[in-house]
Amino acid sequence: MKHFETHNYKSNFVLEQGQYSYVYIRNFEIPPLEEIADHDAVVIEVKNLDFVRLIVNAVRSNLDPDIYLTPIFLLKKDVLDDVPYIEELVDGSIKSLDDLGFVNKEIDKINIRKNSLNITSSVSFEAQVITKLIALMYVRELKVLNPIPDKYSNLYYSFPFMAINFEEKEEHLALKILNLAEEEGMLRSEYFDRVYLCSSCSGSHMSYREVCPKCSSSNTTPSDIIHHFPCGYVGPMKDFSNEIDDKLDCPKCNKRLRHIGVDYDKPSVIHHCNNCSHNFQDYNVNAKCMSCHTDRSVETLKAHDIKTYRLTKKGELAAIKGFTSTSKDIEDVMGTVKYDTFKTMLKYEIERLKQTLGDSNLCAIHIGNSSQVYSKLGSELQRGVFKDLVSVIRSNIRSSDVIAFWSSSTIVVSMNDIPHKIALRITGEMVELLSELIKSSFDDLEVNFETKTVALDYRKPHEMQLRELLAEFD
Amino acid sequence: MEGILDSYMRFLATLTPAYFFELFWFYFVFEFIRYFFLEFIVLNLYKIKSWTQRDKKEDARRRLFLENPLVSILIPGKNEGKHLYKLANSLSEQTYKNIEIIVVDDGSDDETPIIGRSLEKAGLIDTFIRNELRGGKASAANCALRFAKGKYIIHLDADCSYDNDAMEKILIPFFMDNRVGGVGGNVSVRNYNESLVTTLQGIEYFNTITTGRTVTSYLGIYRIISGAFGAFRADVLDQLKGWDIGPGLDGDITVKIRKKGYKIAFAEDANCLTSVPNTFKKLIKQRLRWDKSLVRFRMRKHRDILIPNQSFKYSNFISAFENITYNVLLNFKWYVYLGIMLTYYRPLFLNIFITNILLYTATNYVKFVVYSLYRPKAHVSMSYFLVYLPCMVLYYGMYLRAVRTVAYLQEFFFKKSYQDPWNPRKTSIHGEYLGI
Numbered sequence: 001m002k003h004f005e006t007h008n009y010k011s012n013f014v015l016e017q018g019q020y021s022y023v024y025i026r027n028f029e030i031p032p033l034e035e036i037a038d039h040d041a042v043v044i045e046v047k048n049l050d051f052v053r054l055i056v057n058a059v060r061s062n063l064d065p066d067i068y069l070t071p072i073f074l075l076k077k078d079v080l081d082d083v084p085y086i087e088e089l090v091d092g093s094i095k096s097l098d099d100l101g102f103v104n105k106e107i108d109k110i111n112i113r114k115n116s117l118n119i120t121s122s123v124s125f126e127a128q129v130i131t132k133l134i135a136l137m138y139v140r141e142l143k144v145l146n147p148i149p150d151k152y153s154n155l156y157y158s159f160p161f162m163a164i165n166f167e168e169k170e171e172h173l174a175l176k177i178l179n180l181a182e183e184e185g186m187l188r189s190e191y192f193d194r195v196y197l198c199s200s201c202s203g204s205h206m207s208y209r210e211v212c213p214k215c216s217s218s219n220t221t222p223s224d225i226i227h228h229f230p231c232g233y234v235g236p237m238k239d240f241s242n243e244i245d246d247k248l249d250c251p252k253c254n255k256r257l258r259h260i261g262v263d264y265d266k267p268s269v270i271h272h273c274n275n276c277s278h279n280f281q282d283y284n285v286n287a288k289c290m291s292c293h294t295d296r297s298v299e300t301l302k303a304h305d306i307k308t309y310r311l312t313k314k315g316e317l318a319a320i321k322g323f324t325s326t327s328k329d330i331e332d333v334m335g336t337v338k339y340d341t342f343k344t345m346l347k348y349e350i351e352r353l354k355q356t357l358g359d360s361n362l363c364a365i366h367i368g369n370s371s372q373v374y375s376k377l378g379s380e381l382q383r384g385v386f387k388d389l390v391s392v393i394r395s396n397i398r399s400s401d402v403i404a405f406w407s408s409s410t411i412v413v414s415m416n417d418i419p420h421k422i423a424l425r426i427t428g429e430m431v432e433l434l435s436e437l438i439k440s441s442f443d444d445l446e447v448n449f450e451t452k453t454v455a456l457d458y459r460k461p462h463e464m465q466l467r468e469l470l471a472e473f474d
Numbered sequence: 475m476e477g478i479l480d481s482y483m484r485f486l487a488t489l490t491p492a493y494f495f496e497l498f499w500f501y502f503v504f505e506f507i508r509y510f511f512l513e514f515i516v517l518n519l520y521k522i523k524s525w526t527q528r529d530k531k532e533d534a535r536r537r538l539f540l541e542n543p544l545v546s547i548l549i550p551g552k553n554e555g556k557h558l559y560k561l562a563n564s565l566s567e568q569t570y571k572n573i574e575i576i577v578v579d580d581g582s583d584d585e586t587p588i589i590g591r592s593l594e595k596a597g598l599i600d601t602f603i604r605n606e607l608r609g610g611k612a613s614a615a616n617c618a619l620r621f622a623k624g625k626y627i628i629h630l631d632a633d634c635s636y637d638n639d640a641m642e643k644i645l646i647p648f649f650m651d652n653r654v655g656g657v658g659g660n661v662s663v664r665n666y667n668e669s670l671v672t673t674l675q676g677i678e679y680f681n682t683i684t685t686g687r688t689v690t691s692y693l694g695i696y697r698i699i700s701g702a703f704g705a706f707r708a709d710v711l712d713q714l715k716g717w718d719i720g721p722g723l724d725g726d727i728t729v730k731i732r733k734k735g736y737k738i739a740f741a742e743d744a745n746c747l748t749s750v751p752n753t754f755k756k757l758i759k760q761r762l763r764w765d766k767s768l769v770r771f772r773m774r775k776h777r778d779i780l781i782p783n784q785s786f787k788y789s790n791f792i793s794a795f796e797n798i799t800y801n802v803l804l805n806f807k808w809y810v811y812l813g814i815m816l817t818y819y820r821p822l823f824l825n826i827f828i829t830n831i832l833l834y835t836a837t838n839y840v841k842f843v844v845y846s847l848y849r850p851k852a853h854v855s856m857s858y859f860l861v862y863l864p865c866m867v868l869y870y871g872m873y874l875r876a877v878r879t880v881a882y883l884q885e886f887f888f889k890k891s892y893q894d895p896w897n898p899r900k901t902s903i904h905g906e907y908l909g910i
Binding site: 230236263282 | 901
């Protein structure tokens with residue numbers, strides 16, 4: 001049954017049906033990817049899975065959100081083998097082009113959510129990957145990111161939305177970034193499995209072998225040890241084998257071995273190394289990495305937990321508002337301390353105030369339109385802006401005062417031992433200088449600085465005072 | 475007491491030389507001549523030989539280090555795990571370095587497998603073989619031997635410790651005489667001050683065993699390479715295909731090497747310390763086993779040594795004959811002496827008994843002091859033992875003699891050694907059937 005009017009070919013790659021236009025990829029021909037941004041969805045004819053994988057990877061790994069967030073559908077005439085990696089990356093499948101009408105609802109839903117996003121460019125690669133991940137999860141309403149067993153993956157498990165960003169050899173970095181996203185509160189995890197990776201190249205394609213503990217050769221031969229009771233001779237089975245028949249004869253007393261448990265027994269097994277002639281019972285287990293060919297004891301492998309991840313509310317909000325930088329990125333900015341360190345120092349300052357009853361202040365400088373600002377700046381420029389902001393603030397405060405990033409858009413500053421009025425004045429001067437700096441550096445960039453300066457109250461806990469200060473910037 | 479003393483003084487006054495000999499012939503003929511006079515002469519000869527051969531010995535030592543052959547150290551045993559770390563550590567301190575250590579765990583039911591494996595992993599021992607089924611000491615030693623790669627084999631007991639030049643010293647005799655097939659090390663008592671029984675054994679090892687081995691070695695009739703510390707040429711052990719089932723396998727292998735025409739040497743300066751049984755009960759058990767093996771191996775399995783045939787050798791004959799005569803025959807002859815004294819000299823028996831004790835004690839003191847001039851360095855101060863020397867008469871003359879007598883009779887008439895749980899029944903049953 002056909003639900004909609006038949007489709008029309010507008011060009012070799014573009015297909016239209018009603019108000020929708022699709023990029024239609026078939027016959028192993030690849031259209032210019034930037035064209036995808038101008039259409040509602042991508043339809044890929046499935047004839048060769050490797051080709052499909054290639055196209056899907058190319059679309060999803062693109063850096064332009066208008067491309068990587070575009071819905072993708074597979075045109076499958078026959079039922080194919082289950083390919084979970086590809087299934088995860090696409091938004092559905094149809095059996096013929098006549099069924100396109102069935103997926104338009106899905107396209108609408110995705111595009112509505114896509115349009116609600118405020119994608120910012122990110123300071124670091126890590127932040128960029130996290131941005132892509134949470135955007136893809138949000139747009140597709142994907143609450144859980146499950147690891148998929150994947151023989152092609154260098155980790156044996158794939159997170160397709162992560163794997164698209166990495167070369168096969170660098171896939172282990174995906175785990176690091178997922179952990180980072182969890183630390184940032186974007187994702188919440190549950191243990192799923194553990195993988196052991198090569199300590200040299202982080203590959204997981206290992207060949208596990210029992211090896212000689214002396215020379216690490218796997219060329220070993222096991223043998224039963226035989227004890228002949230009457231004469232006490234003990235040796236490997238080959239000592240007892242004779243060349244005439246398959247019976248066992250004692251090399252010491254020439255008696256024929258007849259009955260196990262009565263005239264002989266086998267007290268143990270021994271391994272002989274054909275490489276170095278060492279005899280041993282307790283072999284080592286080595287893992288040979290099939291990627292970098294290092295051959296090491298399994299104890300040297302690095303254990304990594306594979307987890308399932310859920311997008312948190314914070315993650316969803318970050319997807320909508322834009323995610324610029326990880327804590328790690330802003331912690332690295334010269335002249336600042338970590339936010340946790342800032343809190344500790346604030347706590348001690350409050351303790352000091354209890355004794356001296358002096359005047360100290362806490363100031364927050366917030367970039368109100370950070371999403372727009374960062375989306376206009378590249379990663380390098382963003383990092384430069386961070387540095388410049390900090391350097392301007394630093395030049396206006398005393399060297400004993402401390403600066404920390406609370407988030408990529410909010411900076412907190414302690415201004416100790418000065419009256420509140422002066423602190424307010426300094427804050428005002430700093431904002432002026434910062435605005436001038438931005439104006440002089442970027443022609444058409446408008447930055448809305450918002451500030452709040454409060455006098456420290458030694459009767460209130462430091463965390464409460466910080467919460468109150470930053471409440472309006474959250 | 476006064477009466478006894480008075481009677482004894484009167485007895486001494488009646489003693490003429492002829493009468494003295496009539497009453498104490500056993501001491502003069504067998505004890506004084508064999509265990510003091512002859513030993514003293516041989517010790518002197520031995521000293522002279524050592525002095526004249528000092529350059530040859532130094533040359534042998536030099537050649538040992540020049541050739542630097544691989545030496546396999548075999549440590550078979552059951553439930554010896556607790557000693558292994560200390561032993562392996564002490565072996566790593568040896569002056570002779572080219573060694574491989576092979577430990578065979580003969581079906582231990584304690585922590586030995588775990589300890590052995592971890593020492594092997596740590597590289598303190600080269601090969602650890604765990605046999606799940608206990609096969610007895612001989613099978614464990616043979617198992618280690620089968621996988622040994624060294625040109626020389628040293629057999630150790632795990633509960634012993636060794637001077638840091640002991641391995642070097644025990645190997646030197648092989649380089650002094652290429653007809654030497656096996657060398658025994660000098661075993662002393664480590665726990666000599668633990669109890670009276672260990673002190674008495676300390677004196678026994680110190681005064682009798684070491685001296686006895688020095689003398690018999692000089693005479694070419696040395697007969698037991700101690701299982702606690704013995705070295706062998708690997709090719710000789712290969713010809714023999716290792717040890718036969720015990721107990722008493724160390725004496726057995728020594729005879730087998732002798733029968734192959736090789737010499738046995740004693741390295742008195744290759745020192746080993748062992749822990750001896752610390753109660754009289756445990757000592758009885760050990761000595762019954764040792765003494766039974768004399769009958770089993772010397773008088774049964776290797777009786778052919780005493781029979782003139784194609785492979786007859788005087789040194790082997792004398793070695794076995796001396797051993798049987800002084801340990802078995804004279805042991806029973808002593809009872810004859812006792813019987814004569816009780817029958818014909820009953821009124822004088824107490825006085826004869828006291829005199830015998832005094833004679834033996836005096837001899838022990840003289841021997842102890844004089845022989846100390848011939849002994850190499852010791853691990854214990856001699857003065858410690860002086861107080862205990864009077865006890866040796868009862869220890870050696872009564873206690874050990876009684877144990878020996880029981881052991882010989884048990885073995886003669888009941889072949890009790892085959893029932894000894896020291897060896898698993900599955901192997902002993904074959905030994906008994908084959909008469910070995």
